[in-house]
Amino acid sequence: MHRLIVIFFLLMFFSGFGQEQSIGILRDHKVKRITFSHHLGKYSVQADASTIGTLSSQQFVEVELVNGKLSLKYNTVPQGSFSRITIVANGNGTLAIKSKVPSVRERKYQDHFHISVVGGRMTIVNKVSMENYLCGVIESEGGGGRHAEYYKVQAVMSRTYAFKNKSRHKKEGFGLCDGVHCQAYHNMLRYTPEIRTAVRETKGDVLVDAKKRLVTTYFSANCGGEVCDASHVWNNSVDHVKPFIDTFCIHTRQATWTKRIPQWEFRNFLVKQYGYPIQDSVMANRIYTFKQENRKAFYIHPSLGIPLRDLRKKFRLKSTFFSTHPEGSEVVLEGRGFGHGVGLCQEGAMNMARNKFSYKQIAEFYFNGVRVKKYSKL
Numbered sequence: 001m002h003r004l005i006v007i008f009f010l011l012m013f014f015s016g017f018g019q020e021q022s023i024g025i026l027r028d029h030k031v032k033r034i035t036f037s038h039h040l041g042k043y044s045v046q047a048d049a050s051t052i053g054t055l056s057s058q059q060f061v062e063v064e065l066v067n068g069k070l071s072l073k074y075n076t077v078p079q080g081s082f083s084r085i086t087i088v089a090n091g092n093g094t095l096a097i098k099s100k101v102p103s104v105r106e107r108k109y110q111d112h113f114h115i116s117v118v119g120g121r122m123t124i125v126n127k128v129s130m131e132n133y134l135c136g137v138i139e140s141e142g143g144g145g146r147h148a149e150y151y152k153v154q155a156v157m158s159r160t161y162a163f164k165n166k167s168r169h170k171k172e173g174f175g176l177c178d179g180v181h182c183q184a185y186h187n188m189l190r191y192t193p194e195i196r197t198a199v200r201e202t203k204g205d206v207l208v209d210a211k212k213r214l215v216t217t218y219f220s221a222n223c224g225g226e227v228c229d230a231s232h233v234w235n236n237s238v239d240h241v242k243p244f245i246d247t248f249c250i251h252t253r254q255a256t257w258t259k260r261i262p263q264w265e266f267r268n269f270l271v272k273q274y275g276y277p278i279q280d281s282v283m284a285n286r287i288y289t290f291k292q293e294n295r296k297a298f299y300i301h302p303s304l305g306i307p308l309r310d311l312r313k314k315f316r317l318k319s320t321f322f323s324t325h326p327e328g329s330e331v332v333l334e335g336r337g338f339g340h341g342v343g344l345c346q347e348g349a350m351n352m353a354r355n356k357f358s359y360k361q362i363a364e365f366y367f368n369g370v371r372v373k374k375y376s377k378l
Contacts, residue, residue, distance in 0.1 A: 019129070019130055020111070020112075020127050020128060020129055020130070021126075021127075021128050021129075021130055021133045021162060021166070021175060021176065022125055022126075022127055022166075022174045022175040022176070023125065023126045023128060023133060023174060023175065023176050023177070023178055023185055024123060024124070024125055024169055024172060024173070024174035024176070024177045024178065025097070025107070025109065025124050025125070025126050025178045025185070026097075026099055026104060026107075026124055026178070027177040027178055027179055027181075028179055029099060029102055029104055030102070030121060030122075031065075031099045031101070031102070031104075031122045031124065032064065032065045032101040032102075032122065033062065033063070033064040033065070033099070033100040033101040034062070034063050034064075034097065034098065034099045034100060034122070034124065035060050035061065035062045035063075035097070035098050035100060036055070036060060036061050036062075036063070036087055036095050036096075036097055036113065037055075037059075037060040037095065037096040037097075037098070038055045038056055038057055038058065038059050038060065038095065038096075039093075039094040039095055039096045039108055040092070040093060040094040041089055041090065041091055041092050041093030041094060042054060042055070042056050042089070042090045042091070042093065043055035043056075043087050043088060043089055043090065043093055043095065044087070044088050044090060045061055045074065045085070045086075045087050046085070046086045046087075046088070047070075047072055047079060047080070047082040047084070047085045047086075048082045048083055048084055050079075050080075050082075052072065052074050052079055053074055054090075055087070055095070059075055060075065061073065061074050061075075061085075061087070062076075062100075063085060063115055063122070064101075065117065065121075065122045066081065068117055068120060069081040069082065069083065069117070070082045070083065070084070070085055070115060070116070070117065070122070072085060083116065083117065084114070084115070084116045085114075085115040085116075086112070086113070086114050086115075087112065087113040087114075087115075088112045088113075089110075089111055089112055092110070093110065093111065094108055094109065094110050094188060095108070095109060095113065096108050097109060097124075107186060107187050108187055108188050108190065109126050109128065109136070109187070109188050110128060110129075110132045110136075110188045111126065111127055111128040111129060111132060112126070112127040112128070113125065113126060113127065114127060116173060118172055118173040119172070123172065123173045123174070125173065125174045126178075130159070130162065131196070131199055131200065131203075132188065132189070133162065133185065134155055134158050134159055134162070134199045135188070135189035135195050135196050135199055136185050136186075136187055136188050136189055137158045137183045137184065137185050138151060138154050138155060138158060138189075138195045138198070138199070139187070139189050139190065139191065139192050139195055140183075140184040140185055140186045140187065141154065141158070141183065141184050142154050142346065143192075144191050144192040145192075146194075146350055146353070147350060147353035147354050148194055148197070148198055148353070149352075149353035149357065149358055149359045149362065150349055150350045150352075150353040150359075150362070151192075151194060151195050151197075151198035151199075152198045152201060152202050152359035153344070153349055153353075153359040153362045153363050154198075154219075154349075155195075155198050155199045155202045155205070155359075156202050156205045156206060156207060156359065156363060156372060157207065157217040157219065157344065157363070158183055158217075159202070159204075159205065159206055159375070160206040160207045160214055160215065160217050161182075161183060161216075161217050162176065162183070163206060163214055163375060164214040164215075164216065165182065168182060169182075202359065204374045204375050204376055205372050205373070205374060205375075206372070206373060206374075206375045206378075207363060207367060207370045207371070207372060207373075208370065208371055208373050208378065209239070209240055209369060209370060210369055212373065212378050214378075215240050215367065215370055216238065217343060217344070217367070218230070218238075218241060218340075218342040218343030218344070219342075219343050219344040219345070219346055219349075220337070220338065220339025220340050220341050220342065220343070220344075220345065220346065221254050221337075221338040221339045221345075221346050221347060222249050222252060222253075222254040222255055222319075222337045222338045222339065222341075222345055222346065222347045222348070223246050223249060223321075223337050223339075223341040223345035223348065224249070224250075224255065224256075224319055224321040224335070224336030224337025224338075224341060225245065225246060225247065225249060225250040225255070225336055225337070226243060226244070226245055226246060226294060226295050226321070226336075226341070227241075227242070227243055227244050227246055227341060227342070227343070227345065227366065228243060228295050228320070228321070228340060228341035228342045229241075229242070229243040229295070229297075229342075230342050230343075231297070232295065232296075232297040232308070232309070232320065233309060233320075233340045233341075233342055238342075239368070239369070240367045240368045240369055240370050241342055241343050241367065241368065242368045243295060246345055246348050246366075248345070248347075248348035248349075248351040248352050248355075249337075249345045249347045249348035249351060252347040252348075252350075252351065253347065254318070254337070254338040254347060255336060255337065255347070256334070256335065256336055257318045257319075257334075257335045257336075257338070258332065258333065258334055258335070259315070259317060259318075259332075259333045259335070260327075260330045260331070260332055260333070261315055261330060261331045261333065262329060262330060262331075263288060263326065263329055263330060263331055264329075266287075266288065266315075266331045267287060267288075269314055270287065270299075270306060273310075274304060274305055274306045276304065276306070286300060287300075288324055288325065288326040288331045289324060289325055289326065290322075290323055290324040291323050292321060292322060292323045293323075295320075295321055295341070296308065299311060308320035308322075309340075315333075317333065317335060318335055318337065318338045318339075319335055319336065319337040319338055319339060319340070319341060320340075320341070321335060321336045321337045321341060322334060322335035322336070323335075343366060343367065344362075344363075344366040344367070345366065348366075349362050349366065352365065359372075360372045
């Protein structure tokens with residue numbers, strides 16, 4: 001009878017979840033000890049071929065990585081060491097998850113969980129419905145208080161990304177991760193019910209090119225008034241992401257910025273890293289002066305081989321869209337925008353939504369030659 005229960009449990013877990021997303025969570029941390037505490041609903045806990053019990057009000061399990069195995073405690077009582085642990089919601093459920101080693105702020109996630117050891121590392125996977133996943137992503141990426149049409153376009157972009165990259169981390173035991181390498185997913189939807197409405201009203205909508213292929217979606221906080229060519233960031237151009245002037249974001253919160261850097265620090269970096277010709281009197285006079293009225297890829301001139309993206313990384317700049325001039329013993333950088341500037345500009349899209357543009361119009365404004373289609377019809 002016990003064996004039949006185990007088989008039934010596993011069938012329940014692995015069948016019918018084809019539309020779920022498999023998300024590796026807490027991937028920025030090498031988790032060694034973690035607790036899963038009941039928050040809402042009811043959960044069943046399975047470890048290898050053993051049924052451990054259920055999680056309901058005030059119950060929890062603790063999992064610790066010990067000598068390549070998962071040591072499990074159920075309500076503080078040791079249960080043994082295992083290779084795999086599954087925690088399955090019986091209906092709608094939510095767990096509070098707290099990494100103890102290292103210490104990470106508590107998070108809450110919906111649906112199901114699978115814990116295993118991959119490459120000597122504890123791997124926690126949230127098996128979550130597409131709707132719940134998108135809601136968590138959009139709130140993590142875009143925050144609250146936005147217009148409904150903005151949430152809709154973010155939902156379409158995030159859904160497109162999820163379908164196109166569903167096996168990106170297959171070798172690590174899951175599909176997508178929870179960090180910026182994929183899409184930020186740091187919690188379930190908690191504060192913004194309008195996001196769930198937007199996800200449901202765009203159900204199945206994705207972005208495709210003229211051949212009905214899923215496109216790669218990019219976005220940044222603010223493009224500074226000009227969307228950036230993808231080749232400036234990743235060396236290769238992208239057909240559906242073209243540079244163009246965007247006036248929807250130029251008067252928003254993150255449209256401009258200023259930073260000051262000591263001249264000696266700026267000069268030493270250019271000379272040591274790129275062999276800037278400081279001995280040349282003409283070039284020496286130009287080293288701190290750079291005008292960028294439209295987006296460029298290189299500092300001063302391409303022949304010098306100084307990518308603006310490298311300067312952004314070195315000096316922790318908000319964007320590569322900046323001009324420079326000397327002032328006293330400093331170099332003053334006057335910049336525009338926040339982020340890489342490729343694809344959709346979030347603050348521009350928010351402004352478009354406030355001005356009654358639909359989510360389809362916003363998507364088609366920022367991505368060249370794309371259309372919104374139902375994934376089921378591709």
